[in-house]
Amino acid sequence: MGRSQDYIIQVRGLSKRFGSRSVLHDVEFGIRRGEFVTILGPSGSGKSTLLRIIGGLEKPTEGSIIFDGKDITSMPAEKRPINTVFQHYALFPHLNVYENIAFGLVMKGVDKQQQAERIAEVLQIVGMQGYENYDVRKLSGGQQQRVAIARAIVNKPEVLLLDESLSALDHKLRKQMQRELKAMHRQLGITFIFVTHDQEEAISMSDNIVVLQEGKVQQIASPSEIYNHPSNLFMANFIGENNIIKIQVLDGQKIFLLGQSVEADTNRFMAGDTAYAVIRPEDVLISDATSEEFPWKGVVCSSDFRGVYYETFVQTKTGEILQIRQDKEYETGTSVGIGVARNDLYLVGAEA
C-alpha cells in the first residue's frame, strides 16, 4: 500500500442501502493515477452502484469518496472531473454524432473553434472520422460505443468510468474493443475504472481487479495474483475452473486430503482447521494404477479431446470427482493413480 497521495481515488468505508436492502458494505480501496482498474462481480454484486457513487450519480449511505486528496462525496456529478461511458451508451437521440460529443464542451463554455479541434481529435482516437453528421440511432452497436467513449474523453476527464460497456457487443467485436480500450488507456494516460461481470475480460485488461460479491470486497489484487492466489473460497470458485476439495489441516505442514495425509503449506492455518484445497485441472498428475508414486487411486469417468489437451474426469475412492487437463487420453473405466505437487496445492479458508 502506497501513501494516500499516490491515489487518485480512494473509497473509504463506503456503504449503500436502498431502504432495508444493503447493496454495498464497508467497501474500501484505492486506485492509483493512470491505472486500469476493473471492478469485477456477478450481477447484483453492487458493482454498478459503486461506479455510480464514484461518478456522483448516487449518494452513499455511509463513507466517502476522496479524489486527489479532496473529499468529493457530496459534489454533484456535473462538477466532478470524471466522465462515464454508460452501459447502453445513453447517446442523445435528438443530436447527431458531432452534437453528442460537443455536449460536454458546450456545457463548459468551450469556444466553437476549440470544440471542433477537440472533437476531430477524439473522433480520430475512436476511429470515427467522417461520421460527424450521422444520426446516432442509425449507428451499429460498436459505432455507438465509440461515440459514447468519444463523448466522455473529449472532456479530458482525469478518470473515465466504463459501466459494462462491452457487454452488449458480440464476441468478436468485444475482443477488438478490449484491445482498443487498452490502447486508448495507454494513449490518454488517464485512470480507467471498468465494471464487468466477465472475469476473462477483467483478467486480460486490468492492472488491478477489485472483486465484489454481495456488496463486499472479496479481493483486490493484480490479475495474476487473483488467478494464482485466490483469497477465499468464493474467489477460488469465481476465478477459473478449479478443483476445490474440503480438507482438514493437520500438524507439521500436513493436510488430510481425499483420505490421505499429504504435505502442504499450512502457514496461514491452525491444526484442526477446516479449509479448502484449490487445485488447477492442469496441475493434477495422473499415471497408471500400478505406479506407487501417487497417493490417490481413482477410476476414469470420461476423457474428451479439447483441442490442446484432454479433459479427463476421475472419481477418487472417497467419491470426489477431479477435473484434469493433460495431453494424454485415458480410457473410461481404467484405474489410475492421482497426485499433486506440494507447490500446486493452494489452501483457502471459507472467508477472507
Place this chain on the structure above:
Amino acid sequence: MRRLSTFVAPYAIFMVILVILPLVIMAQYAVFDKEGQFTLHFLLSFTNEEILNTFIYSIGVAMETTILCILLGYPIAYILSRKEMGFPAHLITFFILPMGVNMLLNTFALVAVLDVLHIPLGTTALVIGMVYNFLPFMVQPLYNSLCKIDSNLIEAAYDLGASKITAFFKIVVPVSIPGIVSGVMMVFMPTISTFAISELLTMNKVKLFGSVVQASIGSDMLNYGAALSIVMLLVVVITQVLLKDR
C-alpha cells in the same frame, strides 16, 4: 399478398361509407344552394367580418387551451414518469380518468364547481372548461413519451456537466417532442370544433366556430353549415400536415 388484401376490404368499405361519402355529400351541400343551383356564395361568406372574427377568436381559444394544457400537463406528466421520484405508477390514472367521462357530463359538473367557487360563467369559465376537458388528452401522450426516456440519458447529461435545469431543457424536452406533437393534435384539433362547452360555460354568450356550424345546421341552413365545416376541416388538415413534418 392476396390473402392480406382480403383483410383490407372491410376497412376500405368503412372508409368509403363513413369517411369519403359523408365528405362528398358535405362538399356538395357547400357548393349548392337550396334550389340546387351551383354557387360559391356559402364558401365565400366565410370572409364576412362576423364569421371571420368568430373564426379567429375560436383559433385563439384553441391555442390558449393548447398552451395552457402543455404548461399544466408537462410538469405533472414529467414528475409521474420519473420512477426515481417514487410516485406510484397508477397515480397517472387519476389524471387521465376524466377522459373516460362524457365531455358534457364533465362540463355540467364544472358548472356546479364554478358556482361554488363564485366564478362567473363567461370567457374565463370557457377557458377553464376547455383546459379541464382536454388536459387528460395532453397528459396521456406526454406521459407515454416521457416514460420512454431512459433515465441514463438524463444522467449522461449530468455526467457531462449539465445542471438539472439544463438537462431538462436540452435533453428531456427535445426528446419528448413526439409526445408534445401528439398532445397538440389531441387537444388543438378538437377544440376548434367544440361547441357544447362554450354554450354551457358562457350561457351561449360567446360564439365559437363550432357553435356557428351547429346553429346553422340546427336552423335549416345546411349549405351554410357545410361550407363552414369544410373551412374548419381545412384548418384541421393543415395543422395535421404541419405537425406531421416534425
